[in-house]
Structures are given as structure tokens and as C-alpha cells.
Amino acid sequence: MLAIVLGLLLAATVVVLVALPFLREPVAADDRLDAPSEAESRRLELIEERDRALAALKELEFDHRAGTVDDEDYRSLIGPLRQTAAAALRALDVYGAEMSELPNEPGPPPDEGTPPTPAPVPEPYPPPDEATVPSPDE
Amino acid sequence: MADLGRAALVCTLGLSLYALVVGIVAARDNRRRLANSARNALFCSFGSTVVASAVLATALVRHDFSFVYVAEHTNRSLPTAYSLSAFWGGQEGSLLLWLLVLTGYATLSIAVNRRLLRDLTAWVVPVFGGIATFFSFVLVAVSSPFNTQTAPFDGAGLTHSLRDPYMVAHPPMLYLGYVGLSVPFAFAVGAMLSGKTDERWIVATRRWTLAAWMFLGFGQLLGAHWAYTEVGWGGYYAWDPVENAALMPWLAATAFLHSVMIQERKGMLKVWNMVLVALAYELSVFGTFLTRSGVVDSIHSFAKSSIGGWFLAFVVISSLFSLTLILKRLPFLKARTKLESPLSREATFLYNNLLLVALCLTILWGVVFPILTQVVKGEQQTIGRPYYDFFLRVFGLPLLLLMGIGPLIAWRKASARTLLRTLAWPIAAAVVCGVVLIVLGAGSSLPGLLAYTFCSFVLATIVVELVRGMRVTGSLFMLVGRNRRRYGGYIVHAAIVMLAIGIAGSSAYQTTTDQPLKLGQSMTIDGYTLTNRGVHTSNSPQASKIWAVLDVTGRYHGTIKPVLANYKIPPEPGAKNVSIKTDWLRAQDLYVIPDELHPKTGLIYVQVLVKPLVNFVWLAGIVFVLGSLVAMWPDAREQRRLVTRLAPARA
Numbered sequence: 001m002l003a004i005v006l007g008l009l010l011a012a013t014v015v016v017l018v019a020l021p022f023l024r025e026p027v028a029a030d031d032r033l034d035a036p037s038e039a040e041s042r043r044l045e046l047i048e049e050r051d052r053a054l055a056a057l058k059e060l061e062f063d064h065r066a067g068t069v070d071d072e073d074y075r076s077l078i079g080p081l082r083q084t085a086a087a088a089l090r091a092l093d094v095y096g097a098e099m100s101e102l103p104n105e106p107g108p109p110p111d112e113g114t115p116p117t118p119a120p121v122p123e124p125y126p127p128p129d130e131a132t133v134p135s136p137d138e
Numbered sequence: 139m140a141d142l143g144r145a146a147l148v149c150t151l152g153l154s155l156y157a158l159v160v161g162i163v164a165a166r167d168n169r170r171r172l173a174n175s176a177r178n179a180l181f182c183s184f185g186s187t188v189v190a191s192a193v194l195a196t197a198l199v200r201h202d203f204s205f206v207y208v209a210e211h212t213n214r215s216l217p218t219a220y221s222l223s224a225f226w227g228g229q230e231g232s233l234l235l236w237l238l239v240l241t242g243y244a245t246l247s248i249a250v251n252r253r254l255l256r257d258l259t260a261w262v263v264p265v266f267g268g269i270a271t272f273f274s275f276v277l278v279a280v281s282s283p284f285n286t287q288t289a290p291f292d293g294a295g296l297t298h299s300l301r302d303p304y305m306v307a308h309p310p311m312l313y314l315g316y317v318g319l320s321v322p323f324a325f326a327v328g329a330m331l332s333g334k335t336d337e338r339w340i341v342a343t344r345r346w347t348l349a350a351w352m353f354l355g356f357g358q359l360l361g362a363h364w365a366y367t368e369v370g371w372g373g374y375y376a377w378d379p380v381e382n383a384a385l386m387p388w389l390a391a392t393a394f395l396h397s398v399m400i401q402e403r404k405g406m407l408k409v410w411n412m413v414l415v416a417l418a419y420e421l422s423v424f425g426t427f428l429t430r431s432g433v434v435d436s437i438h439s440f441a442k443s444s445i446g447g448w449f450l451a452f453v454v455i456s457s458l459f460s461l462t463l464i465l466k467r468l469p470f471l472k473a474r475t476k477l478e479s480p481l482s483r484e485a486t487f488l489y490n491n492l493l494l495v496a497l498c499l500t501i502l503w504g505v506v507f508p509i510l511t512q513v514v515k516g517e518q519q520t521i522g523r524p525y526y527d528f529f530l531r532v533f534g535l536p537l538l539l540l541m542g543i544g545p546l547i548a549w550r551k552a553s554a555r556t557l558l559r560t561l562a563w564p565i566a567a568a569v570v571c572g573v574v575l576i577v578l579g580a581g582s583s584l585p586g587l588l589a590y591t592f593c594s595f596v597l598a599t600i601v602v603e604l605v606r607g608m609r610v611t612g613s614l615f616m617l618v619g620r621n622r623r624r625y626g627g628y629i630v631h632a633a634i635v636m637l638a639i640g641i642a643g644s645s646a647y648q649t650t651t652d653q654p655l656k657l658g659q660s661m662t663i664d665g666y667t668l669t670n671r672g673v674h675t676s677n678s679p680q681a682s683k684i685w686a687v688l689d690v691t692g693r694y695h696g697t698i699k700p701v702l703a704n705y706k707i708p709p710e711p712g713a714k715n716v717s718i719k720t721d722w723l724r725a726q727d728l729y730v731i732p733d734e735l736h737p738k739t740g741l742i743y744v745q746v747l748v749k750p751l752v753n754f755v756w757l758a759g760i761v762f763v764l765g766s767l768v769a770m771w772p773d774a775r776e777q778r779r780l781v782t783r784l785a786p787a788r789a
Contacts, residue, residue, distance in 0.1 A: 017181070018175055034170065059549065
């Protein structure tokens with residue numbers, strides 16, 4: 001008897017929970033899935049590109065300071081990485097301007113500083129302070 | 139209460155099927171409420187599976203022998219902990235545990251990611267639903283743990299070799315690993331189905347994959363320890379098909395965990411990563427097929443049953459589905475960049491991947507070869523230990539070397555000059571270690587010598603990395619906290635080195651002897667003298683036992699008592715209880731296997747093994763878990779970043 005009661009209770013609970021989205025909203029104003037639009041997907045792609053470039057920069061800086069990457073290799077690697085990061089940031093800016101109806105691209109979290117602006121690489125390059133090179137992939 | 143268990147399982151089947159079918163419709167037609175309903179059904183399937191599991195657990199603890207499963211796997215004298223462990227001691231119960239873990243993982247992983255990845259989870263729900271439908275169908279229609287009978291007075295009991303704390307923990311760990319691999323699989327398939335193959339699915343499943351990989355690896359070590367102390371053949375890994383079944387997905391997952399870093403960093407290897415995720419998952423289900431079908435001979439197999447065919451069909455269908463999906467979604471999986479140099483970190487990761495997958499497929503060939511010969515020739519030809527040992531050396535030693543080179547080489551490209559300069563200390567350490575080992579006489583085994591030399595190289599690279607990093611950050615704590623994933627990985631590398639030291643020591647440098655000893659007679663092995671002090675017997679309602687008393691003198695002083703037992707409930711004649719003494723000073727085990735013990739004459743036949751450094755294998759397990767935990771520890775900054783990144787998408 002207890003098994004039957006518990007079984008019925010289980011079935012009733014399950015039915016209510018499965019039907020809950022329709023019980024809460026019998027008529028939905030907008031029943032579409034909350035998916036990013038094409039524009040939003042493109043924005044996400046650009047952000048990924050930016051994050052990837054900044055993470056690579058950050059790790060290169062660290063490896064250079066630690067001595068895993070020497071000055072010569074560092075100089076040959078930092079330029080292209082900075083160009084990639086700058087290109088990603090520019091693309092995001094351009095895209096943001098084109099899609100002005102979309103919300104603005106959020107910057108990195110407050111504790112991570114501001115994104116670096118590309119600058120010519122001096123010879124030899126002095127290791128910058130880590131705090132000036134924020135990265136999404138610490 | 140069996141009716142409640144059956145009803146709960148039927149409920150799970152219905153809910154999983156609903157999540158599958160309705161989930162597909164909702165995701166395809168872009169219908170939010172329907173998608174939420176399918177998601178709720180999947181969540182509820184976890185609830186109903188919990189109910190079914192609670193019914194079985196209660197029956198096991200209460201020794202309710204009206205359940206056929208309980209009567210077959212427990213008896214009244216079994217302690218409660220072992221009664222509960224019978225949950226996964228038999229086929230039906232272990233399948234229920236699989237379903238419980240699967241629906242639990244599905245619920246948690248979707249609940250955690252449902253807001254950030256709403257578009258993706260709409261497709262992940264039916265994937266989980268499909269997998270859960272299969273397992274609940276098998277439990278409802280083919281192999282139910284809730285079959286009942288007229289209750290006998292007592293049950294058959296649990297096999298004595300399974301009454302071991304390690305065996306209590308080993309299967310759940312393996313299941314947490316096997317089933318955990320379905321999380322990255324479901325999200326990867328969901329990403330491909332939705333066409334959203336950006337990196338969000340990787341970020342969402344990174345820790346789930348790491349956790350599954352950790353459980354699978356640690357579970358195997360627990361099983362290895364059980365085999366070492368309980369099974370009594372003198373080793374801990376026999377290349378048994380069922381053991382290999384757990385190793386293969388672990389190797390594939392290891393490859394994935396490395397190659398996914400290249401995708402995150404460079405946007406490369408997207409197709410390869412999808413293949414690895416699918417391979418790891420399919421191999422985990424294939425392992426279940428091996429364990430349950432009876433197609434291979436293994437001490438770990440369940441009795442031959444009818445569910446093998448169902449599993450094979452599921453593996454074939456889901457593999458074809460994954461492959462077709464990857465091929466159809468190739469345009470979404472194009473690489474953004476190319477490999478710039480064969481001397482770069484991404485290149486070493488790629489080499490590492492190729493070696494890991496080659497080792498995995500070599501083992502797979504060794505496992506399926508007997509099945510194929512049975513089908514083609516009508517007689518089973520097995521592949522023995524030399525085959526596996528050979529390929530372990532061929533692929534394992536270069537892997538060990540790469541493990542040292544990888545962390546010290548720059549991303550994108552590195553010059554040979556820089557690499558040599560960076561590796562100078564590790565190379566010097568390896569050379570010194572090699573020379574010292576040769577002087578100490580370790581040159582008797584070339585693979586062993588190479589393994590130790592490479593191990594010292596890897597350890598030196600880890601130390602160099604830590605020292606250099608600490609110069610920058612000022613402390614080890616800051617260094618590890620700054621990049622837990624990287625430094626957790628180094629700890630795991632240290633664990634793999636310890637594992638290699640243990641394996642090489644206990645196999646390449648093992649000493650063994652096998653001889654009869656009359657009463658009072660002695661034998662000497664590797665500086666240990668064992669003297670036969672007599673054979674004794676005991677008899678109880680549970681078992682009759684014969685044991686020898688051997689005094690150990692020389693390098694170690696103590697007594698060793700190997701036992702031959704005839705267990706009565708359940709009947710298990712001739713069980714060998716090995717005796718192991720650890721000589722901590724020399725870091726080696728003295729391992730005695732009783733072959734024959736004669737109480738009347740006092741004559742004994744024993745095998746004695748001296749296994750150097752074997753305890754490094756078990757120590758490696760602890761370090762492995764520690765490193766994995768460090769690598770997967772939640773990072774609040776990363777979470778904030780993800781939330782910030784996706785905020786407009788959710789608005």
C-alpha cells in the first residue's frame with residue numbers, strides 16, 4: 001500500500017514539474033528560445049578572439065619574466081601577438097559601432113585592469129608590469 | 139517495495155524518452171517552454187532514479203531476500219558496508235548506479251550552465267535524454283534489479299575477494315569516471331547540433347571532464363591496489379580486457395584535455411577534439427559492453443548475459459551518429475590558425491596526442507583481436523602481456539619525455555637554441571641520474587634505465603618551472619593560485635612520474651623465486667632470508683584456513699603469514715591470501731604467494747617476489763588527485779568573466 005501511495009506521489013510530482021513551464025505561462029508573449037542572434041554570435045566570436053590573444057600575451061610576458069622565453073624569442077613573438085590582440089580589439093570596436101543597437105561590449109572585470117593598447121616593441125623589450133596586461137585566462 | 143522500484147524505473151524511462159523526443163522538437167522549433175519542460179523531465183528522471191536506488195539500497199541493508207538481486211549478492215552475516223557495496227557488486231545494481239550517476243551528472247551540468255548556455259543546453263537535454271533512455275530501457279526491460287521471489291532464509295553472499303575497502307570504492311569511482319565522460323560528449327554533440335561550436339561548450343565542461351578523468355584514473359589505481367593485495371597473482375595490472383576497458387577512455391580523455399588547450403589558445407584542432415570526446419565516451423560504453431557481454435575472458439567480467447548485444451548496438455549507433463554529425467558539421471569546425479612551428483608547445487601537445495591515441499588504439503586492437511579471431515576463425519586467439527609491454531615502452535617512453543619538454547617550450551614557436559638553453563638543467567639532471575643508475579647496476583634493464591632517466595628529466599623540468607615561476611610571483615602559493623590549471627597540471631605530471639617510477643621498479647627490477655621449503659628450511663632472496671616455522675590450520679562456519687609462518691631476517695625482520703582459505707559461504711575453495719611486508723627503508727615490498735601448504739608435513743610451496751618502488755604507484759594516486767583538484771578548483775574571476783561576456787546574450 002505504501003509503495004502504491006509513494007508511486008502515485010512520485011508520478012504526480014513528475015507530471016506537475018514537467019508541465020510547470022506551461023502552468024506558469026499558459027500563454028507566452030515570446031516562446032522563442034533565448035539564443036544569441038547572428039550578430040551576438042559574431043560578437044562572442046570576437047570576444048573569444050580578444051580573450052585568446054590577451055591570454056597568450058599574458059602567458060608570454062610571464063614566461064619571459066620567468067626565463068622560459070629568452071629576449072630574442074620574446075621579441076619575435078610579442079609583435080604578432082600584440083597585432084592579433086589589437087586587431088581583435090579593433091574588430092570589436094568596429095563591430096560595436098556598426099551594431100550600435102546592440103548593448104555595448106562589456107570590458108574586462110574591474111579587478112583585471114584595462115586592455116592594453118598596441119605599442120611599438122622597443123629593442124630590447126623591457127618586461128612590463130604584469131598588472132598592465134589583463135588576461136581572461138589566468 | 140520492489141513495485142515502487144519498478145515504477146520509479148518506468149518513470150525514469152518515460153521521462154528520459156520525453157526529454158529526448160520533446161527536447162529535439164523544442165530545440166529544432168525554437169520553443170522555449172517546451173525546452174524547459176524537456177529539461178524538467180530530465181531533472182525529474184534523476185529524482186525517480188534516486189527513488190529506485192533508495193529502494194534497492196534499503197532492500198540490501200534490510201537483507202530483503204524477496205529481491206532476487208539481494209539474495210544473489212548478500213547474506214545475513216555480511217556487514218552493512220559490504221551489503222551496500224553489493225549495490226554495484228552485480229550487473230543489475232551496477233547498471234542502476236550508472237543510470238543514477240548519469241542522470242545526476244546531467245541534472246547538475248545543465249543546472250549549472252542553463253543560464254549562460256541556454257541555446258546550447260536546449261540541444262544537450264535530448265542528448266542526455268537519449269543516453270538515459272537506453273540505460274533505463276535496459277533496466278526496465280532486460281536486466282531489472284527489482285525481480286522478486288519467495289524469500290529464502292539466507293542469501294548467497296558476496297564473493298570474499300570483493301570484501302575489501304578498495305573494492306567498495308573502486309567501482310563507484312570508475313562509474314563516476316565512465317559516466318562523467320558523457321558530460322563533455324553531450325555538450326559537444328549539443329554544440330554541433332545547435333551549430334554553436336564556439337568555445338562555450340569547452341569552458342562549460344572543462345571541470346566536468348577533469349573530474350571524470352580524475353575519477354577514472356583514481357578508480358583504476360584503487361582497482362590495481364585491490365588486485366595487488368587480494369587477487370594474489372603478484373602484480374597489479376594484468377592487461378586484462380576489462381582493465382584495458384577503463385584505461386582506453388582515460389587515455390583518450392588525457393589526449394582531449396591536452397588538445398583542448400590548443401583549441402582554447404589557437405582555435406585549432408576543433409574536429410580532432412570532437413573526435414576525441416566521442417572516442418572517450420564510446421570507449422567507456424564499449425568497456426561496459428566488454429564487462430557484460432561475456433565475449434572476453436576476464437576475472438572482472440559479470441556473468442554472460444543478454445545485455446551485451448544491446449550495448450554493442452548502442453555503441454555502434456551512437457558512434458555512427460557522432461561520426462556523421464562531425465562530418466556534417468565540418469564547416470563549423472574550421473581551424474582559425476595553423477601550426478607555426480614543429481618546435482612549439484602546441485606541437486608537443488600534438489605529438490603527445492598522437493602517442494596517446496596510438497597507445498589507446500593499440501590497446502583496443504589487443505582487446506578486440508580475440509573477438510575478431512573468434513568470429514573469423516572460430517577459435518579465440520589472445521594477445522599476451524609482451525604485446526602490451528612492448529607498445530607501452532614504444533609509446534610510453536616518448537610520452538614521458540614530451541611531458542618534460544612541453545611545459546618548457548614556448549607557444550607558437552621556439553628556437554632550438556632557446557630550447558636547449560631552457561632544458562640544460564633537466565638534461566644535466568637526467569644524464570647524472572642515468573650514470574648513477576648504471577653505476578648502481580640498474581643497467582640490467584634498458585627500458586627501466588630509460589624510464590628512470592626520463593623521469594628525472596621530467597621532475598627536473600617541473601622543479602625548474604616552479605623555481606622560475608616563484609622568482610616572479612614570490613611564493614609557491616601565489617604561483618599556483620595565479621594559474622591553477624597550469625600548476626595543477628604539473629602536479630599531475632609529477633604523479634605520472636611517480637607512477638612510471640613505481641611501474642618500472644616493480645616490473646623491470648623485480649626479483650622472484652619459487653621453491654619448496656621444508657619445516658625449518660630457509661631461502662634467501664635479494665638479502666631477505668625466509669625460514670619456514672610451520673603450517674597451522676583453523677576451521678570456522680565461514681571458512682577453513684591453512685597458513686604458514688615464515689620468519690624474515692636479513693634486510694628486514696618480521697613474520698609473514700600467507701594463507702590458503704576455503705570459504706564456505708559463498709563457496710570459494712583455494713583462495714590465496716598473499717602476505718605483503720613493506721620494507722620502507724629500501725622502498726620495496728616482500729610479497730609471498732602461497733601455492734601449497736601441507737599442515738601434516740610442514741612442507742610449503744611459496745612464490746616470493748621482491749618488488750622495488752611499487753608503493754610509488756599508490757603514492758602517485760594521492761598526488762594525482764591532489765593535482766587534479768588544484769587544476770579544477772573553481773576560479774571566481776573566470777566565472778565573472780564568462781558572466782560578463784555572455785550578459786548581453788541573456789538580456
